Amino acid sequence: MRFVHVDSVEPGDRLGRTIYTGGGTVLLADNVQLTVYMINTLKRIGVTMVYIKDEHFDDVEIEDVVSEETKRMVINKMSEMFESLRSGKEFNTRHVSVSVDRLLDEIMINKHVLAQLSDIRTEDNQQYLHALNVCIMSVLIGINVGLNQLQLKDLAIGALLHDIGKVGIEGEETGRNHHTWRGFEIIKAKREISLLAAHIALQHHEALNGQGIPRGLDANNIHLYAKIVAVANTFDNLISDFTEGKAMQPHVACEHVSALAGTKLDHDLVLHFLKTVSAYPTGTSVRLSTRETGVVVNQHRGLPGRPVVRVVKQEDEELVIKELDLAKNPTVFIESVIG
Structure with a gap:
């Protein structure tokens, strides 16, 4: 799944993680297919970022300190x-x-x-x-x-x-x-x-x-x-x-x-x-110094600014998927986070 700004969410997208109310009850459940009304409601109650499912990142799990x-x-x-x-x-x-x-x-x-x-x-x-x-x-x-x-x-x-x-x-x-x-x-x-x-x-x-x-x-x-x-x-x-x-x-x-x-x-x-907090949370879309765009899929304890990034791109009518471990590629940097 990807962590994206609510403005980039489209009707039909599926929610990647459950959203809870202040009392701890479910507001919108994981995997629900979002409608125009739901998206507008999220904006109205102040939500700016959400997790959205993506077939190229279905295997990506958010490793949490607390369940x-x-x-x-x-x-x-x-x-x-x-x-x-x-x-x-x-x-x-x-x-x-x-x-x-x-x-x-x-x-x-x-x-x-x-x-x-x-x-x-x-x-x-x-x-x-x-x-x-x-x-x-x-x-x-x-x-x-x-x-x-x-x-x-x-x-x-x-x-x-x-x-x-x-x-x-x-x-x-x-x-x-x-x-x-x-x-x-x-x-x-x-x-x-x-x-x-x-x-x-x-x-x-x-x-x-x-x-x-x-x-x-x-x-x-x-x-x-x-x-x-x-x-x-x-x-x-x-x-x-x-x-x-x-x-x-x-x-x-x-x-x-x-x-x-x-x-x-x-x-x-x-x-x-x-040393304890992720500078680029898993699911974040980023632009690399290689001019490629990708999604953060894994983290390194002690190196929060050097995560693993998965790049998905089209080359000669073929879909190419590769992962760059920035801890092992010191010449590649994250230039920016994509909305």
């Missing part, structure tokens, strides 16, 4: 938790703990897989996918820096709940009404959750140069976990249409995060991050 089933479970529990907060009710901390335990189990098994972060975002599910993505990336960074299982759980809970203070906020975020302070107070009130998780919510918008918010802390006073979540949060915001306006392509977002290393973001943590 679809677990993602649905986490999104469903987060939806219930956020709805409780909006209604002024207490949220169930046991659900948070169980969700994080399941996430950690899968991430530990698949820790050598590059995070793809290409799930389909809608206006309805984007806040939950953002929290989930930040959690996954933060744990992968935490593993790289040598955190133990208990430390990873505190980090994962804080990452998953880092934006909980946004729930129910209306109007301008100022002073103690800023979502970082509100998140800190909400999590701090839960004795079952480590205070470190509350400090992640409070500090994830602080910057090494002291120009962050809400307290303008310098590098020495920002907790390691908050520094990790800041890297993951920055990247996921950049690749989302819902937080930074027009979404950046992952490889461009990686460059942007790299540019912030040493000033706003921790330099060493950025290096660890760049």
Whole structure:
């Protein structure tokens, strides 16, 4: 399958991956034949990229750090938790703990897989996918820096709940009404959750140069976990249409995060991050320096910018299919991503 912009989808194309609602239920199922109405609905609810089936790439599988089933479970529990907060009710901390335990189990098994972060975002599910993505990336960074299982759980809970203070906020975020302070107070009130998780919510918008918010802390006073979540949060915001306006392509977002290393973001943590995330997610259409176009079909851990690209082209009335492993072809580069 291919990962394409919704504007290039045509009626009759078949969906390559299921799209879920904010509650974790199926919105459009894998393999459904898309109609004009469905395509227009996807655009209306904010979808910009989708997976489409393609006979030349039917064998291409998206290797995920976390399974679809677990993602649905986490999104469903987060939806219930956020709805409780909006209604002024207490949220169930046991659900948070169980969700994080399941996430950690899968991430530990698949820790050598590059995070793809290409799930389909809608206006309805984007806040939950953002929290989930930040959690996954933060744990992968935490593993790289040598955190133990208990430390990873505190980090994962804080990452998953880092934006909980946004729930129910209306109007301008100022002073103690800023979502970082509100998140800190909400999590701090839960004795079952480590205070470190509350400090992640409070500090994830602080910057090494002291120009962050809400307290303008310098590098020495920002907790390691908050520094990790800041890297993951920055990247996921950049690749989302819902937080930074027009979404950046992952490889461009990686460059942007790299540019912030040493000033706003921790330099060493950025290096660890760049080893965990795919700059060109599987299914992405690319143009190579050879003037050929192809689709990314495989990844290399440690070399996220040098994937395997399958080229399908017509030569002398014959269909030629070949694969270029950019890790083994150092003179071939990806020049651009095709819409």
